[in-house]
Amino acid sequence: MRHATGTARRIAGLATLPLALALLSGCGTEAEPSGKAAPSSASGTESAAATGPVHSVGAKGGPCPLPVTLDAPADWKVAPVKLEGExxxxxxxxxxxxxxxxxDARPSGATGFLRVWTGSLPGENPRAALEAFVTDVPDEKREQVVYREVKAGALPAVEVTYLGTSAVTEETEKERALAVGTPSGVVVIAVDAMDDAEHDAVxxxxxxxxxxVRTT
Structure with missing residues (x-):
């Protein structure tokens, strides 16, 4: 992709490109409060995201079928993504x-996103896919890049953390993503936030x- 630093910044304009990409209605609360949650509620929102009720995302027949399923906070909005045109x-x-x-965390009163990306190359190496995901942002300077082997549920996975600085805005933000292999291809789960406070809240x-994470 050829956009500014951070997937959140790269995709922030999707709502203004309806012919390019449509977010289809998914499960979860439909309300989308604007603005950031008040600082006093941030810790409560983070705690709810860590321990509160969840719904499963990714099952076949659901609104957002994926090669894996995973748990998302019950008050987050979940929507599949349909790509249209070049x-x-x-x-x-x-x-x-x-x-x-x-x-989308906004219905919970927080801001920020998790976005799930899928590959179509069976047997692709998760580390290689994650490296390609990170480096396919030519206008971003990456520092303190650390790849580590982790577990996604019971599955082997690779995680990356780094600082990304936009060549356009010169702003630096935390970045984090995870790649796990499945029989149909690699799945990448990424934290998308506009700044470090949103990153930490998500x-x-x-x-x-x-x-x-578990395979479907």
Missing amino acids: AGAAIGVQGTVTLACEL LPAYERAKQS
Whole structure:
């Protein structure tokens, strides 16, 4: 993809590109409060994301079928992503994976997203797919890049953390993503946030999703 630093910034304009990409209605609360949650409620929101009720995302026949299932906070909005035309493909393809599902924290009173990307190359190496995902942002400077072997549920996976600085805005933000192999291809789960505060608020939900990954 050819956009500014961070997947959140790269995709923030999707709502203004209806012909390029349509977010289809999914399960979860439909309300989308604007603005950031008040600082006093942030810790409660993070705690709920880590320990509150969940719904399963990714099952066949559900609104957002994936090669894996994972748990998302019950008050987050879940929507599949439909790419339309060349513009949609340009925005929704990164490395060897394609944007498939969006988990939106805004109905919970927080801001930020988890986005799930899927590959179509059976047997692809998760580390290679994750490296391609990270490096397919030529206008981003990456520092403190760390790859580590982890578990996604019971499955072997690779996780990356780094700092990304936009060549356009010169803003730096935390980045984190996870890649796990499945029989149909690699799945990447990424934290998408506009700044470090949003990143940290979404992180408990990311960790919960990571712990709950299972193949469908």
